[in-house]
Every structure is written in C-alpha cells, then in structure tokens.
Amino acid sequence: MDLASFLRQRRLDWKRLEEILQHVEGSGLSSLDDEQAVEFGRLYRRAASDLNQAQTFVSGEATERYLNDLVARAYLAIYGKTRFDLLALLRYLFWGYPAVFRRYLPHFLLATLLFFVGGVFGYLVSWYDKDTSRAYLLPGQTIRPPEDGEDAAAEYNTDQLSAFSSYLFTHNVSVTLVAFALGITFGLGTVWMMFYNGVTTGVLAAVFVEAHQLTAFATGILPHGVLEIPACLIGGASGFVLAQGFLRARPWPRREEMARQGKEAVLLLFGCLPLLAVAACLEAGVARAPDWFLNKGLKLAVAGVFGLLFLAYILLLGWRQPSSRESEA
Amino acid sequence: MIRHEVLTDEKVPFSYRVAGLGSRFLAWLVDLFLIIGLDVMGIFVGSVLYVGRPGLGTAVIIVWQFVLTWGYFLFFEWLWHGQTPGKALLGIRVIQWRGTAMNFFEAALRNILRFVDSLPIPLPLGPGLLGFVVAACNREHRRLGDLAANTLVVHVERNARPILALADAHSEADCQRLALLRQRLSQLDREQKQTLLDLCLRRDQLRVLERARLFQAASQFFQQRLDLAPDEYESAEKFVLQMAAVLGERPGEPPGLSRRG
Numbered sequence: 001m002d003l004a005s006f007l008r009q010r011r012l013d014w015k016r017l018e019e020i021l022q023h024v025e026g027s028g029l030s031s032l033d034d035e036q037a038v039e040f041g042r043l044y045r046r047a048a049s050d051l052n053q054a055q056t057f058v059s060g061e062a063t064e065r066y067l068n069d070l071v072a073r074a075y076l077a078i079y080g081k082t083r084f085d086l087l088a089l090l091r092y093l094f095w096g097y098p099a100v101f102r103r104y105l106p107h108f109l110l111a112t113l114l115f116f117v118g119g120v121f122g123y124l125v126s127w128y129d130k131d132t133s134r135a136y137l138l139p140g141q142t143i144r145p146p147e148d149g150e151d152a153a154a155e156y157n158t159d160q161l162s163a164f165s166s167y168l169f170t171h172n173v174s175v176t177l178v179a180f181a182l183g184i185t186f187g188l189g190t191v192w193m194m195f196y197n198g199v200t201t202g203v204l205a206a207v208f209v210e211a212h213q214l215t216a217f218a219t220g221i222l223p224h225g226v227l228e229i230p231a232c233l234i235g236g237a238s239g240f241v242l243a244q245g246f247l248r249a250r251p252w253p254r255r256e257e258m259a260r261q262g263k264e265a266v267l268l269l270f271g272c273l274p275l276l277a278v279a280a281c282l283e284a285g286v287a288r289a290p291d292w293f294l295n296k297g298l299k300l301a302v303a304g305v306f307g308l309l310f311l312a313y314i315l316l317l318g319w320r321q322p323s324s325r326e327s328e329a
Numbered sequence: 330m331i332r333h334e335v336l337t338d339e340k341v342p343f344s345y346r347v348a349g350l351g352s353r354f355l356a357w358l359v360d361l362f363l364i365i366g367l368d369v370m371g372i373f374v375g376s377v378l379y380v381g382r383p384g385l386g387t388a389v390i391i392v393w394q395f396v397l398t399w400g401y402f403l404f405f406e407w408l409w410h411g412q413t414p415g416k417a418l419l420g421i422r423v424i425q426w427r428g429t430a431m432n433f434f435e436a437a438l439r440n441i442l443r444f445v446d447s448l449p450i451p452l453p454l455g456p457g458l459l460g461f462v463v464a465a466c467n468r469e470h471r472r473l474g475d476l477a478a479n480t481l482v483v484h485v486e487r488n489a490r491p492i493l494a495l496a497d498a499h500s501e502a503d504c505q506r507l508a509l510l511r512q513r514l515s516q517l518d519r520e521q522k523q524t525l526l527d528l529c530l531r532r533d534q535l536r537v538l539e540r541a542r543l544f545q546a547a548s549q550f551f552q553q554r555l556d557l558a559p560d561e562y563e564s565a566e567k568f569v570l571q572m573a574a575v576l577g578e579r580p581g582e583p584p585g586l587s588r589r590g
Binding site for chain 2: 045051052071073160164166170174181242265266269270
C-alpha cells in the first residue's frame with residue numbers, strides 16, 4: 001500500500017481514537033460506556049497495527065512519529081492502572097501483611113540484631129564514659145529519670161496531647177521512611193540507622209539504671225516501645241529487602257529484580273504505619289501519663305497487652321491466605 | 330534526543346521521548362513553589378486554630394508539613410498516574426520501564442527515595458546533588474528513586490497531528506502553486522503517477538548517490554512533461570516530493586489548510 005492511500009483510508013479512525021483518548025485522559029477509562037470501550041480497544045489495536053505497517057512498509061517519518069505518539073498515549077491510558085480498593089486494602093492489612101512479614105523474617109531479625117548490638121554498645125559506652133555518651137548520643141527531646149519527689153512525667157491536657165502525639169507519629173514515620181530509603185545505599189545507611197537507634201536506646205537505659213530508676217524507664221518506654229521499636233525495625237527490614245534487589249539480582253536482570261524487590265519492600269514498609277499510629281497514641285496517652293492517672297503496673301500491663309496483640313497479629317493471621325491475593329492489595 | 334523503546338503486548342514497538350534534566354528541573358521548581366504555597370496556607374490555618382486551642386493548631390501544622398514533605402509527590406504521582414502539577418505543566422510524566430502507567434508501589438518507592446536523592450540535604454523534597462549526579466550519569470536520566478522503582482520520566486506528546494505524509498509544512502503562499510501543480514499532475518497517466526509515488530516512498534532505501542541521480546532524472550522528466558519549474562533554491566528531490574504530496578492528498582481537501590493548529 002502506498003502512503004497516500006494508507007493515510008486516506010486510516011485517518012478517520014486515528015481521529016476517532018484521538019477523540020476518545022482526549023475523553024479518557026480527562027475523565028478516566030471508567031467514564032466510557034460499553035460500546036465506546038469496545039471501540040476504544042479496537043481502535044487502539046488497529047492503530048498499533050498501523051504503526052507496525054508504517055514502520056515496515058511506508059516511509060514517511062511524520063506519519064510514523066504521529067502514529068507512535070498516538071499509540072504511546074493509548075498504551076498509557078489502557079495499561080498499568082490499578083483502582084483503589086478499600087476492601088482489598090483492609091484484607092491485605094489483616095491477612096496479607098502478616099504473611100509478608102513472615103516471608104521477610106530474616107531481614108527483620110538482621111535489623112533486630114543490629115539494634116541490639118547498638119543497644120549493648122550504647123550501654124557499655126555510657127558505662128565507661130558518661131559525659132561523652134550523654135553529650136553526643138542522646139537526642140535532644142527525650143525522657144529522663146525523675147528527680148526525687150518529682151512526678152515522672154509532666155501533665156498534659158488533651159489539647160496538648162494531640163500536638164504531642166502528632167509530633168511523635170510524624171517523627172517516627174520519618175525515621176522509619178528514612179531507614180527504608182537508605183536501603184538503596186546497598187543497605188549501609190539502614191545498618192547505620194538500626195545501629196544508631198539501638199545506641200540511643202542503650203544510652204538511655206544506662207542513664208536510668210544509674211539513677212536506679214529501671215521501673216521508670218520501663219514504664220516510660222515499653223507501652224509504646226512494644227510497637228514503635230518493631231515498626232522501626234520493619235522500616236530497617238524493608239530497607240534490607242530493597243538492598244537485596246540491588247545486591248543479589250542474579251539470575252534476573254538487576255533492573256527487574258530491583259523493581260520486584262522494591263515493591264515487596266514497600267509492602268513490608270507500609271504495614272508499620274498503623275503500628276506507628278497506635279504507638280504514638282500510646283506514647284502520648286499512656287507512657288507519659290502522670291502516675292496518679294495510670295500507675296506503673298497498669299502501664300506495664302498495657303505494654304504487655306499490646307505486645308501480645310502485635311505478636312498474635314504477626315504470628316497467627318494470614319496463614320491460609322493464597323499468595324496470589326496478597327499481590328492484589 | 331533520547332528515545333525509550335517499548336514493545337506493546339501486541340508486539341508493536343514504539344518509543345517515548347525521554348525527558349531531559351532541564352524540563353524535569355523546571356517541573357520540580359513549579360512543584361516546589363506549590364509546596365511552599367500550600368505550606369504557608371497550612372501554617373495560616375494552624376495559626377488561626379492556635380488562638381483557640383494551641384495544641385490542635387500545632388498538631389495541624391505538624392501533620393500538614395509531614396504530609397507535604399513525604400506525600401506531595403507520592404499522592405500526585407499515584408493519583409494522576411505519574412504526573413504532579415509541575416510535570417503536567419511541562420508535559421512530562423513518570424512511566425514504568427515497560428511503558429505503562431505508574432501505580433502506587435512505584436510512586437511510593439520513587440518518592441520515598443527522594444530522601445536519598447536529595448542528599449546532602451536530608452529532606453525528601455527533591456533531587457539534590459546525589460540525584461542530579463546519578464541522573465546525569467545514565468542514559469535515561471534516572472535518579473536513584475527511578476532506578477529502584479524501575480521508572481523513567483518521558484514527554485507526553487499530545488500536539489502531534491496526522492500530517493499529510495510526504496509534504497513538509499506548506500505556507501499559505503504556496504496555495505496558488507499547489508493549485509497549478511494539481512491541475513498539471515492530472516495530465517499524468519496511471520503508471521507515471523505510480524512511479525512517482527514509488528520513488529518517493531522508497532527513497533530512504535536508496536543510496537545517496539542513486540537517490541540524487543534518480544530524483545534529478547525524475548525532476549527533469551516532470552519539468553519537461555508538465556512544463557513546470559522548481560522554485561528557486563528548491564532541490565530536485567524536494568520538487569518531486571511536493572508533487573507526490575499533491576498526488577496523495579484527499580480529494581477536496583487542500584493539504585496546506587487541512588491541518589489543525
């Protein structure tokens with residue numbers, strides 16, 4: 001076929017495809033009725049075949065370029081879009097996530113190990129050289145052992161609590177996201193983040209132990225820590241999953257393996273958002289509540305309950321879920 | 330100009346034009362101004378609330394800034410399938426490596442890794458030195474976030490129109506000449522027309538010397554046969570191509586005026 005008659009025959013179809021595309025790009029695929037959807041598919045396939053023909057038989061660079069861009073637009077409009085499905089998300093949260101977590105248990109354990117090594121290191125450093133460790137290793141805003149006759153925590157009213165808990169939540173999520181993002185540095189950044197968080201906790205523990213206030217430490221840390229520390233470790237674990245895609249791609253191309261592992265890492269990472277939300281509420285509402293409101297035993301009980309709930313969630317749910325349904329979410 | 334080749338599910342190859350660092354930087358700049366604007370709005374709302382309930386006002390500001398820094402790019406690229414306001418303005422978008430639209434996971438991965446790309450400034454707001462260097466160092470200008478999520482940024486071409494294949498841009502002044510050509514060309518017989526079109530359509534397959542020789546010959550033949558002369562400075566090939574374009578046009582539709590825009 002020569003170019004002239006090729007153009008003459010096909011141009012109306014291309015125009016129609018352009019019209020539909022304009023519509024779809026504005027208001028989405030779902031706005032097409034059945035007839036239009038069928039027509040859209042037909043016109044797209046036809047344009048793709050026209051492009052093929054233009055590339056092969058007809059020499060006219062402008063036509064080829066035009067068809068190329070038309071097919072590219074239609075391809076983007078048709079493929080790769082996923083709809084937001086709240087039900088699938090909830091199903092994933094309850095049944096899919098525990099399975100994902102268990103799949104990456106080694107990564108989680110690696111993060112945990114680093115955290116503990118950091119903790120021991122921090123504790124020992126604090127033991128041998130108090131001033132340095134306190135000056136350099138403790139973050140600015142933290143709890144401290146109560147002086148004699150002082151209540152362990154300042155009293156907040158509910159209004160201040162909202163500000164405090166939102167600060168805690170955003171801060172902790174940021175730390176977790178950063179721990180994950182640093183996975184791209186072949187995991188080295190994540191290793192450092194896990195270690196450093198461990199060091200901070202270790203130094204803090206040393207400070208309290210020295211002041212003979214171990215219970216204050218436990219009640220101040222544990223109620224939210226039982227969720228917050230695992231969440232942070234999950235951030236680290238997902239960073240390691242990401243790094244694994246970089247480091248151990250074989251036998252697949254590194255480009256594809258990275259993308260696959262990246263998706264898994266995001267799946268793992270986003271599960272810790274609910275954990276951190278609950279942890280922030282616990283930290284603001286329970287851990288720093290004044291003692292007359294919640295006594296120490298009660299605080300520890302809260303910690304125990306939430307720790308058990310977390311363990312049950314991670315260990316008990318999602319065993320029977322077929323793996324194909326997880327990827328839907 | 331770098332093009333990214335994609336094979337559709339129908340096994341038809343096509344390509345995207347990869348966005349350069351310049352247009353990406355401009356898009357990012359637009360987004361940055363938007364973020365700053367939104368941030369100021371949030372601070373304003375928070376301050377108003379602060380008067381009545383200081384804790385709530387502070388909470389609003391904290392959460393809003395958090396959402397903006399981590400969420401602006403993520404949510405826009407997720408919900409607008411690879412575009413933020415800045416990218417839409419510049420006509421570029423993020424796509425998956427295999428050419429399809431981006432989904433939530435890619436958007437999340439790509440934009441959480443903004444934090445690393447923006448080093449040495451530790452804010453997840455936009456490529457700093459590291460992202461820039463990495464993007465400048467690979468063919469499709471992908472920063473670390475792109476590499477991890479297997480995405481790239483391309484131009485969305487939406488102004489392309491079907492062009493009358495063989496003809497280059499006609500100006501209005503050409504109309505008279507076209508009318509003359511059209512009239513003279515009707516004198517050719519079918520075989521001559523076919524030869525003319527064949528020569529033009531297959532010109533890319535010819536060697537340079539042969540191509541020049543053939544077009545020269547054809548040009549001379551048509552000049553004598555149709556009593557026409559090429560414009561000043563017009564090459565033989567261009568002269569012949571113009572005639573082929575006139576032959577190929579749809580009846581009743583002058584090529585110079587048919588294109589929109």
